[in-house]
Amino acid sequence: MTSPSQPTHTTWRNPKTLLTLLAIILPISFASWQALLNNFAIEKAAFTGAEIGLLQSVREIPGFLAFTAVFILLFMREQKFMILALLMLTLGVAITGFYPSVSGLLCTTLLMSTGFHYFETLKQSLSLQWLSKEEAPETLGTMISVGALASLITYGVLWVLLEQLSLDYQWVYLIAGATALIIVLFIWLAFPTFESKTIQNKKLILRKRYWLYYALVFMSGARRQIFVVFAGFLMVEKFGYSAADITLLFLINYAFNWLFAKRIGRIIGKIGERKALLFEYTGLILVFVSYALVESAEIAAGLYVIDHLFFALALAIKTYFQKIADPADIASTAGVSFTISHIAAVFIPVSFGLLWLVSPASVFYAGAAMASLSLLLAFNIPNHPTEGNEVRRALF
Known part of the structure; x- marks a missing residue:
């Protein structure tokens, strides 16, 4: 076995290379699923806001159950568990297009989402274990940048498959899922198991x-649902964006992430988590209010890009936790935090889906209220958080 601090048999078989490959898998698999979902659901399965809300609530159930990862770790190593989760994710994406119905989409989404949420939990845990506190902000920003570049390539390919080759959704989903699966198998066969420097609480x-x-x-989990579920749905339902249009919009999003994510990580390392999150939440309040009022398809697209870019600042929450945490708590807390982030995510999509039928603008005003509360919380982050200096003003 190999420790992150020890050399591997070959220079590239190390944790940072593994994290880089992991950053490529999600853009190919989950991001492809997400980019095509609204058009696939509306065109092939006749979804309305109510059905899309139900689907997204089902998608978030595995996230709510992410805390169970700590129990699986009692008899399976984190790295091996992560590979299993990726197999579920990529298989779920590959078969999505073959089941264009409410029940079919619910089942394939549940499979895909179970793998996705366990993977995200384990990736966060392993990243914070393998990276030092000093290198984490910039390295995590670099991972976002790598993922953005992979997304640019992925969405370019999606646009060609949809617009130029006019492939049916089932084949596009199959190509995306199978490509990601090949990378997962390579990771499984090529990399050794890396040990954590600190034994994790189980x-x-x-x-x-x-x-x-x-x-x-x-x-963050509650607020993110407004963007993930309803901002994209707004583009399709209100402004008539096609699947190819949405793909181009994602291309723009990830072009910005590719250019700026590493810099954002470096900036967070310099100015600290408090200032970074205060800036993010102030910007998101303005974006959500603008969503509620927008009547121009072009302005809506601009808001969507700005919204996506703001979320790159959310890595400050992870680095804040890394600075205040007992290193032995990282794996367990990764699962707990994913569950916490999905408490609201389980009911917000379905309940707000019903609200959408009455007043789409109200959904975005609610998002602005959530961002406002996040802003108040961020004021309580110290300028230099550490163990024993977690908050400015304690509530307990």
């Missing part, structure tokens, strides 16, 4: 001193 842990981190994660 039980559920909730600590009072982490309360601000839990609150930020909860609000």
